[in-house]
Amino acid sequence: MKSKHFRLLWLGQLFANLGDVLYIVGLISILYAAKESVFYLTVLPFLNTFGRFSGGMLFPLLVNRYRLTSLLAGSQCYKTVVLFILILWITFQPPPIVWPIFICIWIIAFLDGWAAPAMNALVPRLVKREELVKANSFVAVIYETTQLGGWAFGGLLTIIFHEENIIWLTFVLFMMSAIMMTAMKDEAPLKSKRHKPGKREELKEGWLLIWNNRFLRRVHIVIVLETAASVVWVAAILYVFVFEVLHVTEAFWGYINAAFFTGFMAGGLFCLKFAVWLGRHMRNIFICASIGISIVTMWFGFNSITWMALILAAFSGFFEQVKGIIINTYIQTETSLEELPKIYSAQHALIALTFGLFVLMFGAIAEYVNVKMVFMGAGFLLAIAALYMTVHFAEHFKKESRHIHK
Template sequence: MTQKPNARKLWNRDFTLLWQGQLVSDLGQAAFTVILGFWVLDITNSTAIMGIILACFTLPRVLFGPFAGAFADRSNKRLLIVFSDLLRGILFVGMGALILTKKFPFWLIYPFALLISFFGAFFTPAINASVPEIVHKDNLSRANSARGISQTASSLVGNAFGGVLYAIVSGPVFFVINGICFIYSAISEVFIRIPHVKRETTIRNILHDMTDGFKYAWSIQGIKILLGTGMFINFFVTMGVTLLQPLFKYTEGFGVERYGYTMASLMLGAILGMLILSFYRIKPAKRFSFYKLATYGLIVCMLIAGFTKSFGVIMVLGFFAGICNSFISVITQTVMQITVSKENRGKVFGIQATIYEGLSPLAMALSGIVAHFAGVRPTIIGSFMLAALVVLPTLFNKTFGRFMNSDGSANQPKQVMAGSAPVNDG
């Protein structure tokens, strides 16, 4: 028996449970990422090893993304979400506890990272495919903004206080705390009601669904452009962002504390942008205009930030970059949820996660190696410039513009499939 989402109520019981559970786990994970980076740098004094370990926390999500997405479409999404969080929580607690008891050789962090990332591969497509099931289409943009606010607020607190927490408690202690956050999220997610239609789940069926998912995604020109450019944009941005921690750690006048302030400025901007979108509904015909404006703004902020050595300027740019990035994220996520059919959501979101993060492990590992020879700042500048060059052509693509402005009407499948969904004038 399925439930129909209430068109007039965003904060229904199920979305509220999902939102607050993610808030807690995201809060722990954001601080964990910062603390992990500094902990590895202190242990190894190597940006290359730091990049490789961060890559291990990403690689399985990339490799198993399409399989996880196809599996999510056929499985009970609620149970998939619950067990993904629960198993990751247990692994984090176990890793931290073993390190504290000095029974954890450093090399063991690699298999732990790979397992944690593997379970995370199932979480993302299951969550993204579930939101349209518990929230009405008219509230999707607001729902994505609300989820973005919790994720960004968590990143704000985690990044701002991660360095402080690292000075107060050891890295392994916080690994345990992070695990407890995931376990709490799993417990709260048990009570979420997500409609589920039983379908036979076999390896053969899932592999067939994976193939269908790729064919479906590639048959829609707008999705093809979004996924193709997103892969390379994420590659270059990941290279630059990975090096921010060593940049602040080793640059005179910056330091760990100012890294936290910069991340706080970025996240405050993102929260403001998502708050705006949580109250203001962008008409379909205006989405691409907002997307282009936000993209231009983000490019300008990234390039200036790469060259300036003024901490004050970086703080201001970080704030405006956060606003722009939140608009881009919410708009693209909403368009994907609206235009992708219900039976293909998990598959397409799994493919999206794989393609977006497909080169991220390589980017993380490569960033440390390139920075070793070229320097940290030049590598960051070059990475951001290449990301800008990749995204600019999409802003002048009319087919992509029509896709971004699509209203996802059920009676327009042929037009959407052709990548030429008509512009809705509001």
């Protein structure tokens, strides 16, 4: 945790994540002012998801040729350049033509598709094995702090300053992140392969690593189920739930979001504070968190009391964070440093694809059946994941915990 390069990593990610939030806030204001259309605002998350998915799919072609630090620094530097082009276009083309903005949004999201797996794969290279739980918890807290504070800060800035100034602030944050990423070094030696796979084999490598490893395959079955269930917390479904079930104004939608992310951040702080204890009891805590989030999600769907909804949302965020940190730590300890970037690349693509499909499915259920059924379905998926994990992972987790903490 005292590694200079790990410090550069989390500081660089802090500025990059805060910049990402402010950039979205500024773009939402600019696009709505230009077209006054909700449709153009819905294109923004679609381009973000599709761009990240595309970048994640192509990431294996790069990871065999460049160091992770170079890819992370390159991604941030290119994002800064593209953002500068976007700023020039917005500044000198008022009111702006929209399609060049969409192209820049997609390119920035595509470059983020490199950054996410590279950052996760770098953590076990920059810290000691026994510090992984603490390091993952710390990175999670940093991310949630910027998410929780960034949206509130960004909303305040849109009231005080012009939207273009928010984009300029994002550019400054991207520049600072790029400088830190460029200064970061990875001391782990590169291993050259005797057999160099073709491009098609490289693209499939991460997927095959997951499929051929029994533990990783089971982990990713759980990840798919839980990603599908997490769709219930997207804005569109929560918005309907607030109106149709809780019968309150849209302001309460913001309170539920804040409660969820507060719980998320509390889960990260909990793991950071009790990292050693958590490392010794990962199996039991993971089982409890998985069962807990299933119960809380179903309870949230049945509940119609406003203050209880806030408490349940906070608990859901807490359990989700604890569970995510533990499973991320297990993947890092189960996988070699060379294979980890390819596995994270496939994982991020799988998560993006699953999330996109289930957003449409759960959205249709909320529209044509009942929004409560969406939360019942999510709770059922989480219950399946908890049961599957308990049956298949229990013995492995017990064995691995003894191995890590001998």
